[in-house]
Structures are given as structure tokens and as C-alpha cells.
Amino acid sequence: MDRDHRESASEPGAGIEPVDPHLLRSLREHVHERLRGLIIAGRFREGERLHERELADLLRISTTPVKDALRMLEGEGLVRIEARRGVFVLFGPRRAYEMAMARAAVEGVMAGIAARRIDDSGKADLAGLVSRMEHATEHGDLEEIVALNERFHGAISTIARCEYLQSRLDSQRMYDHARRLAVLGDLEERRAGFREHSAIARAIAARDADHAEREMRQHILRSARHFLNHVFGTGLEDRDYVE
Amino acid sequence: MDRDHRESASEPGAGIEPVDPHLLRSLREHVHERLRGLIIAGRFREGERLHERELADLLRISTTPVKDALRMLEGEGLVRIEARRGVFVLFGPRRAYEMAMARAAVEGVMAGIAARRIDDSGKADLAGLVSRMEHATEHGDLEEIVALNERFHGAISTIARCEYLQSRLDSQRMYDHARRLAVLGDLEERRAGFREHSAIARAIAARDADHAEREMRQHILRSARHFLNHVFGTGLEDRDYVE
DNA sequence: GATTGAAATCTGAAATTTCAGATTGCAGTC
DNA sequence: GACTGCAATCTGAAATTTCAGATTTCAATC
CATH class of the missing domain: 1.10.10.10 (Winged helix-like DNA-binding domain superfamily/Winged helix DNA-binding domain)
Known part of the structure; x- marks a missing residue:
């Protein structure tokens, strides 16, 4: 409703955009x-x-x-x-974890850049998402948590505006949806994830690039380790990966 | 000569290895x-x-x-x-620098892992390469510097033993060989690169993972900025990329 | 039974042809 | 001249065929 209200009736082309060439999937x-x-x-x-x-x-x-x-x-x-x-x-626990490491490295850098670029509108976006994530965390709304997680990370990418770095992340996705939902069934794990998201958002809003990066990396690595332990049992060499 | 000496004459299969399927290039x-x-x-x-x-x-x-x-x-x-x-x-100064950022992020992590995994043999390898790089730096042996740079980064990758992370680096190469030689014609730039390589090797040998990572990242980003300024003149937004 | 060599089969790589959507050019109409 | 519709052309996507190296099978020889 708000959307329709904002479009001026005097702009006949309003709402018409170039067709995204990727809409038709090959x-x-x-x-x-x-x-x-x-x-x-x-x-x-x-x-x-x-x-x-x-x-x-x-x-x-x-x-x-x-x-x-x-x-x-x-x-x-x-x-x-x-x-x-x-x-x-070539996919097993080791590869999955290395994918998480690559993601943590790149997305950490992006969080740092977002902290340098954040404006008030971006702060509001992140705060809004954190608020919704808190609600979904406590209410066990698992699909919503996964979707909000995507949006949270997407919002940081939008703020950072590093198209190439974002494109590198697409190939680092290693979560299986069904298993992810299973892992999120655990309230403590959900809360841990939420705390980490909050910490990231706070650091970005405070323009603390180093802290934002560190929090993002720790979040990605900790949750990946938790997930992989759940899926594969033990299988990772812990020595290399202590943060 | 040393190599031949090390292979035992009593091993008829010595020196025979499986054929690498990638030897024939498509x-x-x-x-x-x-x-x-x-x-x-x-x-x-x-x-x-x-x-x-x-x-x-x-x-x-x-x-x-x-x-x-x-x-x-x-x-x-x-x-x-x-x-x-x-x-x-899609290649221009911005993309090139984002490639360098991705490389710095991933290779920084690898340097940290190498610092945790280093053994005496690895230390000797790095020290040997650093010594040769010092010589090539002062003597202006540019092709040798480029080759040794490859070997130095390769040695760190070998120590780190993260096959997937290494594979991600292959697509982040953004240096044009001829232009790279031109940039290395400058003694101060060569020395800066050498100092950075030395600092990385020292941090790894000292098993200081955080320091190794930081030095590696700074090395990659600084030399990329220098290179890109040389190739493209100014063109990068400095604000995002301050380290 | 063990070994060897040739034929048959398998497999991804490459060539060729066809397809289907996108763009351009042209002729007809107003 | 502006607009419209259709045909021609362009372009990457997909299907099909062929190719060439890898592997397996089978028959002959010892």
C-alpha cells in the first residue's frame, strides 16, 4: 500500500525497469x-x-x-x-570448512568496508534486521531465521558495494538447507548466531572496521564448525583453525 | 647433482610418478x-x-x-x-583492486595457517628464498624477482596445505607481466616488496599467525595499489581501502 | 596361469548444426 | 517525418555428431 502511494500518477513509466537478462534461467x-x-x-x-x-x-x-x-x-x-x-x-568436511574459511576471509573484509561506508539509512536497515532476527530466534521460526540471515549478509554487501567480492561469495555456499534447519532447531545455537549478528551490526554502526571484520569472521567460522560437527561428526583438524 | 645422488640405485621405480592428467592442456x-x-x-x-x-x-x-x-x-x-x-x-582499476583485496584476504589467512604449521624444513625454504630475493632485488634481476615471488607465495601455500584456498587464488591474478617488470624497474619499489616478504617470512618462522596475516595483507594491498597507480594513474577511491 | 597385443568400449573434448531470443533494417501506412 | 510490423541478421544456448585419449575385454602365445 505504501508502495503504490509513493509512485506518482504523473510518471507513466513508474515501476518499469530494464529487464534483468538473468531472469530467464538457462x-x-x-x-x-x-x-x-x-x-x-x-x-x-x-x-x-x-x-x-x-x-x-x-x-x-x-x-x-x-x-x-x-x-x-x-x-x-x-x-x-x-x-x-x-x-x-571434491566435497567433504575439509573442503566445506575451507570454503567457510574463504568466506570468512572475504566477508570479513566486506564487513570492514561496510563499517567505513555505513550511513544512517544503512544503520536503520541493519537495526531492523537484527530486531526481526531476535524475534525469530526466540520464537523458533527457522525458515525466517535463514531468510533473515541472507538478508543481513546481503545488507552488509549492499553497504560495502564491492560487487566482485560479493561475486566470490556465491561459490562459497556450503550449507545444506535441510540440515541447517536441523541445526537451528537448537535454541542455544540460534542465540549464539543472533549474538554474533548483533555484534557485527553494532561494530558496523560504530564504524569500527577492525572489530566488524573480526566479529564477522568469528561468526562465520564458529557457526560453520558447529554445523560441520553436526553433519559430519568429528573430522576436522582443529589445530589449524583456532581463531 | 644433489638430486641424482639422493635417488637410490636400488629402486627401479625411482623418479617415476603417476602422470598428471593436467599435463596435456586442452x-x-x-x-x-x-x-x-x-x-x-x-x-x-x-x-x-x-x-x-x-x-x-x-x-x-x-x-x-x-x-x-x-x-x-x-x-x-x-x-x-x-x-x-x-x-x-569487466576489468578495470576497481575490479583489479577488488581482486587484490580478495587475494589479500585469502592469502592472509593462508599465511596465518602457515605460521601455525611451519616446521624447520619450511623455515629453511623460506629463508633460502628470502636470501635469493634480496640478491635479485639489489641486482635488478627482474624476471628472477617475479619468479621468486611466485615461489615464495607457493612455498607458503605448500606449508599451509589448504588446497581449496589456494585454488581460489588462481582466479585472483591481476598482474600483467610486462607492466609488472616495468614497475619493478624502480629500486625503491623492489626494496619495499623485499622488506614485506622478509617481514612475512619472519612472522611465519616465529609462528606468529596474526602478524603473518597482517603483513601478507599489507604487502599484497600496498603493492597492488602501487601497481595500479602506475598502470591506470589515479582511479581508485582511497577511502574504502585504507589499511 | 601369466603376458601381450589388438579390438571394443568408455569418456570428456571439440566440431558442427540447429535453435530460439535479441537486435537491426526495411517497407508500408498515417 | 513518425510509427508499426515483418523479415533478415546476430548471438549465445543447446543438440547432435565426431574425435581422440583412456580403459577394459578378449584372444593368442608362452
Whole structure:
């Protein structure tokens, strides 16, 4: 309602924007998304072989978009393609944690930049999201928590305005949705995540770049470790990763 | 000579290893390497259009490996592919600096991990490389400096043993070789780089992870800024990037 | 049974053809 | 001249075919 009210009736083009060329998703992107989801959900063991023609048969499409999707997965470090030998899955606890480390490093830098760039409008956005996250945390609204988490991290990216750094994060996603919900069923874990989000937002609002970065990194690494312990049991060498 | 001496004559298989599947480079990789080099050398303006069929004609190959190479470049953030519209270059000073930032973030983490994992053999390797870098710095042996720089960073990666993090670095390379040599022609710049390398090696040898990370990040960002100022003149917003 | 070499089969890479959406050019109408 | 609609052309996406290296199978030889 507020939205319609703000658009002036004297602007006939109001609300009309250029069509985003990415709205139509290609076959390759569909395949990529599906295979990626299966890999991080653990459907394939680490080292398991994927079969290009078999996948194409199952999906009722030609091998071309399957090849392209596998190439994308290779670029993300989730599979290894050996010419004329096969495609092998590269996802296990170690890889997942290294992905989290890469994410922590890059997103930490972005949080630092956001702290330098924040304005009042950005502060209000973050505060609003934190408030909603607190509510969802206490009420156990798990899907809402996941969605707000996305929005929180997205808001920081918007403030930071580092398009390339953000693009690097897309390939570091290693959470399986269903398992993430399972982990968030634990109130203490939810509260820990919320405390961390709050600390990040406070540091950014205070323009404390170093602190924002540190909080962001710790948040990402701690929650990743918790998640991976839940999914894989023990499997990580702790020595390298103490923060 | 020392090498041959170390291999025992009683081991008939000595020196025989599995064939690395990547030894034979595919057409796609050749095209990727060439196009990548041209892009970071500034052969194409930011926003300039690349033409898939034209490139295939020039290279005397089919469009398939050209498509694949362009896809790889897209994954690296160096081009944007719009379906049925064209391929557009995304490389300019801002992108180059964001690439350096991503590299600084990830490689900083790796330096910290190396500091935790270092052993005596690793210390000796780094010390040896630093010694050779000092010599090349004072004698203006530019190609040697570039090669030793690669080896220095590679040695740290070997110590850190984070395969995935290392793989993320491959797509963050943004130095044009010829221009890099030009920048290194300046003795003060060479010395600054050497001082930074030394500081990194010292921090790693001292197992001071935080310090190693900080030194690595500063080294990468400072030298990138210097390089980009040389190549592009001013063009970066300094405000975001103060370290 | 062990070894060797050739044939058959498998596999991703590359070439070629076709497809389908996007853009441009041109002719007709007002 | 401005506008509209259609045809021609352009472009990356996808399908299909072929290629060339890798692996397996099978038959012959010792």
C-alpha cells in the first residue's frame, strides 16, 4: 500500500525497469543448481564419480548443459574433471570448512568496508534486521531465521558495494538447507548466531572496521564448525583453525 | 647433482610418478590463458564487447572451446556473458583492486595457517628464498624477482596445505607481466616488496599467525595499489581501502 | 596361469548444426 | 517525418555428431 502511494500518477513509466537478462534461467543453470544442492547435501561421497551421459539421460537433456554445469562446479572447487577419465566429487568436511574459511576471509573484509561506508539509512536497515532476527530466534521460526540471515549478509554487501567480492561469495555456499534447519532447531545455537549478528551490526554502526571484520569472521567460522560437527561428526583438524 | 645422488640405485621405480592428467592442456585452457592475458594487459577496455565467433575465426578453432574459455573468464569475474546479447569485459582499476583485496584476504589467512604449521624444513625454504630475493632485488634481476615471488607465495601455500584456498587464488591474478617488470624497474619499489616478504617470512618462522596475516595483507594491498597507480594513474577511491 | 597385443568400449573434448531470443533494417501506412 | 510490423541478421544456448585419449575385454602365445 505504501508502495503504490509513493509512485506518482504523473510518471507513466513508474515501476518499469530494464529487464534483468538473468531472469530467464538457462538449462545449465538449472542443472548446476540441482547438482550443487545434491553435492552439498551429501548425496555423493567425496571422491565419487559423476557420469556426464548418465546425468543427461536422467535429466532428459543433451550433454551440453550438463557439461557446462559440471564446469561451473569445477570452477567452484566442488568437482574435479579429468579429461577422458571422469568427474569426481571434491566435497567433504575439509573442503566445506575451507570454503567457510574463504568466506570468512572475504566477508570479513566486506564487513570492514561496510563499517567505513555505513550511513544512517544503512544503520536503520541493519537495526531492523537484527530486531526481526531476535524475534525469530526466540520464537523458533527457522525458515525466517535463514531468510533473515541472507538478508543481513546481503545488507552488509549492499553497504560495502564491492560487487566482485560479493561475486566470490556465491561459490562459497556450503550449507545444506535441510540440515541447517536441523541445526537451528537448537535454541542455544540460534542465540549464539543472533549474538554474533548483533555484534557485527553494532561494530558496523560504530564504524569500527577492525572489530566488524573480526566479529564477522568469528561468526562465520564458529557457526560453520558447529554445523560441520553436526553433519559430519568429528573430522576436522582443529589445530589449524583456532581463531 | 644433489638430486641424482639422493635417488637410490636400488629402486627401479625411482623418479617415476603417476602422470598428471593436467599435463596435456586442452584447447579451452589455451584460449582461456590467452584471453585472460589480453584482458589484464588492458587490450580490451572495460565494457568492451568480445565476439565469440570472431574469436573462433581468428584462432582457427570451433566456437566450443571459445565458449568454454569465456565461461571460465566469467567465473573469474573478468567478463559478463549476456545470453544472446554478447560478452562484455569487466576489468578495470576497481575490479583489479577488488581482486587484490580478495587475494589479500585469502592469502592472509593462508599465511596465518602457515605460521601455525611451519616446521624447520619450511623455515629453511623460506629463508633460502628470502636470501635469493634480496640478491635479485639489489641486482635488478627482474624476471628472477617475479619468479621468486611466485615461489615464495607457493612455498607458503605448500606449508599451509589448504588446497581449496589456494585454488581460489588462481582466479585472483591481476598482474600483467610486462607492466609488472616495468614497475619493478624502480629500486625503491623492489626494496619495499623485499622488506614485506622478509617481514612475512619472519612472522611465519616465529609462528606468529596474526602478524603473518597482517603483513601478507599489507604487502599484497600496498603493492597492488602501487601497481595500479602506475598502470591506470589515479582511479581508485582511497577511502574504502585504507589499511 | 601369466603376458601381450589388438579390438571394443568408455569418456570428456571439440566440431558442427540447429535453435530460439535479441537486435537491426526495411517497407508500408498515417 | 513518425510509427508499426515483418523479415533478415546476430548471438549465445543447446543438440547432435565426431574425435581422440583412456580403459577394459578378449584372444593368442608362452
